[in-house]
Amino acid sequence: MTEHIIDSSIPHSARVWNYWLGGKDNYEADRAAADAFSEMYPGIGPLATQSRQFLIRAVRYLTLEAGIRQFLDIGTGLPTMDNTHEVAQRYAPDSRIVYVDNDPLVLATARALLVNTTPEGVTAYVDADMHDPRTIVSDARNILNFTKPIAVMFMGVLAHVADYEESREIVAEVLSAVPSGSYLLMWDGTTTSEGLVHANEEYTKSGGVPYIPRDVEQIVRYFDGLELVEPGVRSVSLWRNDVAQIGAAAEVAGYGGIGRKP
Numbered sequence: 001m002t003e004h005i006i007d008s009s010i011p012h013s014a015r016v017w018n019y020w021l022g023g024k025d026n027y028e029a030d031r032a033a034a035d036a037f038s039e040m041y042p043g044i045g046p047l048a049t050q051s052r053q054f055l056i057r058a059v060r061y062l063t064l065e066a067g068i069r070q071f072l073d074i075g076t077g078l079p080t081m082d083n084t085h086e087v088a089q090r091y092a093p094d095s096r097i098v099y100v101d102n103d104p105l106v107l108a109t110a111r112a113l114l115v116n117t118t119p120e121g122v123t124a125y126v127d128a129d130m131h132d133p134r135t136i137v138s139d140a141r142n143i144l145n146f147t148k149p150i151a152v153m154f155m156g157v158l159a160h161v162a163d164y165e166e167s168r169e170i171v172a173e174v175l176s177a178v179p180s181g182s183y184l185l186m187w188d189g190t191t192t193s194e195g196l197v198h199a200n201e202e203y204t205k206s207g208g209v210p211y212i213p214r215d216v217e218q219i220v221r222y223f224d225g226l227e228l229v230e231p232g233v234r235s236v237s238l239w240r241n242d243v244a245q246i247g248a249a250a251e252v253a254g255y256g257g258i259g260r261k262p
Contacts, residue, residue, distance in 0.1 A: 013160065070148060071088055071150070073153040089121040100140070152171075154186040168222060187219075190254065
């Protein structure tokens with residue numbers, strides 16, 4: 001395994017996102033970058049919150065309605081609240097979850113916090129780069145059964161891949177390894193907000209890994225060849241949002257959905 005060195009002087013997206021979600025696993029550089037980002041784009045707070053609510057609703061759908069019991073969460077980020085395994089094992093105690101990331105702080109924190117919530121479940125962590133889908137699949141095979149359906153997750157991370165076509169190839173390679181009946185669950189920030197685009201351009205100047213919002217049509221193309229689950233690709237705040245919530249949900253500049261592999 002490659003030895004990683006944590007550089008606390010340069011903001012890291014996983015730690016910045018952790019800060020926006022109210023977590024404590026971040027450094028001064030992360031907080032400064034996050035605050036500067038929020039000043040330019042105040043909508044980032046609601047986007048962070050709504051994207052986590054989307055994860056909760058989507059994983060609930062996959063367990064209760066689609067019958068999925070295996071999850072491959074790529075680009076996990078730092079544990080905060082209602083992580084994938086917590087939601088999945090809440091509704092299906094025997095769920096098996098593999099988290100994938102390659103940030104050393106994420107790795108250390110995940111090993112400490114991402115543990116089973118049920119005796120029959122499995123929660124594991126793979127130290128691998130999102131740009132290396134072959135290694136991700138190879139390592140995940142040690143934990144997940146690739147002859148049974150798997151939910152492949154890319155939650156707000158594909159926009160870190162500068163070349164859009166490369167990001168689609170990453171998704172396609174992972175999906176090619178899972179069987180029929182598997183699902184893709186993903187979302188990313190979009191160009192529907194000029195403020196979000198500008199704030200990300202400024203964030204890049206801080207030394208952090210660039211995040212390039214996609215247009216909605218590009219988000220839709222990640223699902224090429226898949227059967228989109230209703231209501232299709234939507235703002236994450238509007239995707240199957242609970243009818244019981246009080247007041248109408250406001251659209252945020254993150255779009256995503258779920259697609260089933262035929």
